[in-house]
Amino acid sequence: MKRIVVIGAGHVGFYVAERLSKKLRSDIKRGHVELMVIDPNQHMTYQPFLPEAAAGNISPRHGVVPLRQALKHCTILTGGVTEIHHAERRLVVQPLAGPTREVEYDQVVLAPGSVSRPLPIPGLADTAIGIKTMGEAIWLRNHVLQRFDVAAATEDPDLRRKALTFVTVGGGFAGAETLGELEDLTASIVDNYPEIDPDEIKWYLVEYADKILPEVGPQMGAYAARQLTKRGIDIRLGTTLKSCEGGHVVLTDGEEFDSDTIIWTAGVMPNPLLKKSDLPIGPKGHLEVNTRLQVATGVEAATDQTGEVVEGAWGAGDSAQVPDTTDFPLPYCTPSAQHAVRQATRLADNVHAAHVGAALKPYHHKYIGSVAGLGLYKGVANTYGFKAKGMLAWLMHRGYHLSRVPGVGRKGRILADWIVGFFTKREMVQLGEIGLGREPFEAIAAGADPVRAKPTTD
Ligand SMILES: Cc1cc2nc3c(=O)[nH]c(=O)nc-3n(C[C@H](O)[C@H](O)[C@H](O)COP(=O)(O)OP(=O)(O)OC[C@H]3O[C@@H](n4cnc5c(N)ncnc54)[C@H](O)[C@@H]3O)c2cc1C
Structure with missing residues (x-):
């Protein structure tokens, strides 16, 4: 059985897994292929809805997508990848609890996105x-x-x-x-x-x-x-x-x-997980990929060169630097959901093409504005x-x-x-008390005063 692992179930990872699981359904059913999705969350977060969720215009639960319901034919592993040893086709994963475990694979899709980029500003x-x-x-x-x-x-x-x-x-x-x-x-x-x-x-x-x-x-x-x-x-x-x-x-x-x-x-920066891999990383910490979304070295910016391909590794989205071959003024695709979901479609099709021995196609999308x-x-x-x-x-x-x-x-x-x-009127309830968790019960059980709501700045 071949195992394809998708690291990260965000805009790239989720759509890659969804599309690939449809294309490989018969292989998955017959046990020839396993499509595994690894993410520390059990849901995909639709990030463009975060501001609306923060303002209470949508329920936070509605801005995320539960992976096990949406990706029925995938194996879901809830945990964070901590190391990638691609030369040995092996990952180290920290599950939600307990010791780390190792996952072996044949193909890996790297889509761990980006993280906030804090600068060394006092405070x-x-x-x-x-x-x-x-x-x-x-x-x-x-x-x-x-x-x-x-x-x-x-x-x-x-x-x-x-x-x-x-x-x-x-x-x-x-x-x-x-x-x-x-x-x-x-x-x-x-x-x-x-x-x-x-x-x-x-x-x-x-x-x-x-x-x-x-x-x-x-x-x-x-x-x-x-x-x-x-x-x-x-x-x-x-x-x-x-x-x-x-x-x-x-x-x-x-x-x-x-x-x-x-x-x-x-600002954001590529997920620091990439630094814990033996894959080629660009000067700003991005995964180096070509327009086929294969991990590759020696690809010049804004060109359609394939470079020196690292077999079995793919990447897209915020964590990768995908050459932009349109006449867009920037040499690499901007980090956006617009590119991420379209790259996911191309990436899934290319992984499938590689699986069946068909030709890979380049990613080409001109930014349409926003x-x-x-x-x-x-x-x-x-x-x-x-x-x-x-x-x-x-x-x-x-x-x-x-x-x-x-x-x-x-x-x-x-x-x-x-x-x-x-x-209806704007919902103005704040439930900061959820951060207290078991504290109120613990206090009562210990005979102490009931715990009251605390300011979030504590
Ligand atoms: C508030 C906000 C508003 C935005 N609005 C827009 C918009 O209107 N239009 C637009 O085009 N773009 C928008 N964006 C940008 C867009 O959401 C991102 O460019 C897009 O999500 C990138 O997709 P991705 O798959 O690369 O990363 P993500 O969607 O961030 O997914 C990364 C996934 O990897 C997982 N992960 C992280 N670390 C690990 C690990 N160690 N192991 C396994 N999994 C891991 C994460 O949990 C996450 O699920 C917005 C972003 C934000 C934050």
């Missing part, structure tokens, strides 16, 4: 949060909502000001969308807090470049910046974070203030040269992602969330 590691996982989106929602209760309940003006000051660092997709959605949330719930004046709420967007949302082009990025500014968001371009020790934020433009909430989206949601009924879009703003762009954003999220049931649940949200 960043202790105070900031990224937005790459559903856990972070849930935490952020609880935390931001809890800031209102902190501010409304305290008599300390400094604590109050700190609680109501929010900072997002990074003005790409993740930063601008998260800020847009969360600011919209805070603006819509403040009426429930007569103790708080809406003018006390401060949102900052700090971006090193001279523009935000490069994904939608300069014109629409500038429009998005103007709209966010009109909403009272303080956008600092050409600026970055100097330090944020204990929540005391110092910007490179000299501004200083205190904040309990620092959302860090200023859509971004910036809060309820607000958005910006630039796709196929068609530019849209406001409600139309927002509808395009929702329509596009609804069409892309896997599974009819998942689409139905998300649509139901949106319809209920349209006819």
Whole structure:
């Protein structure tokens, strides 16, 4: 029996496994092939929905896809790969619990994505949060909502000001969308807090470049910046974070203030797992691949060369540097779901072609632009040269992602969330108490005082 292992069940890994399991169904059923998917989570996270989940527009459970239900013909191994010894066709996996185990394979698809790239900024590691996982989106929602209760309940003006000051660092997709959605949330719930004046709420967007949302082009990025500014968001371009020790934020433009909430989206880096492999890694830590999505060395940027192929290893998505052979100005495909899902289709077809001895085909996709949601009924879009703003762009954003999220049931649940949200008031419950887990029971059992909710900054 041949074993094909997919490392990571995100946008690349999930779609590769789904497509390949269909193509290889008869081989899998006859026991000739095993398709194994390894991921530390038992679900795929549809990342473009993280900002909507953080704002409470969709239930977090609806923004993820359970692997065992969706990938019926695959073997699911819940754990993280910790080492890759490709020369021996062997992986080391840390399962959820217990000792590590080894997995042997014939072919491996590397799709562990990217992780937040924290810079050595004093205080960043202790105070900031990224937005790459559903856990972070849930935490952020609880935390931001809890800031209102902190501010409304305290008599300390400094604590109050700190609680109501929010900072997002990074003005790409993740930063601008998260800020847009969360600011919209805070603006819509403040009426429930007569103790708080809406003018006390401060949102900052700090971006090193001279523009935000490069994904939608300069014109629409500038429009998005103007709209966010009109909403009272303080956008600092050409600026970055100097330090944020204990929540005391110092910007490179000299501004200083205190904040309990620092959302860090200023860049991502390829999953550091790749460094624990014997596969070729580029200067920025990406897996080197050719346009057939085979791991290969000696492939020049923006070319269709096959290079020196490492047999049996494939890669795509945020963790790989896939040459962009269109006339796009960048030499490698940008890290985006748009490329990831299309690369997944090509990759699955090529793995299947290699399996049956057919010719491999190159990946070629010209970036079509993008859509971004910036809060309820607000958005910006630039796709196929068609530019849209406001409600139309927002509808395009929702329509596009609804069409892309896997599974009819998942689409139905998300649509139901949106319809209920349209006819009802914004849900403002925060359940930060889930972080307490067994603490309340332990305290009672030990005869101590009942444990009350704790601030998320503890
Ligand atoms: C908030 C946000 C909004 C975004 N919005 C958009 C958008 O609107 N449009 C767009 O095109 N793109 C968007 N993106 C970018 C897009 O989501 C990514 O480019 C895409 O998810 C990359 O796919 P991937 O498969 O390479 O990685 P991922 O989707 O990140 O998947 C990686 C998988 O690998 C798993 N993994 C990690 N480490 C290990 C390990 N050691 N062993 C096994 N598995 C591992 C992870 O758990 C994960 O499931 C957004 C990203 C974010 C964070």
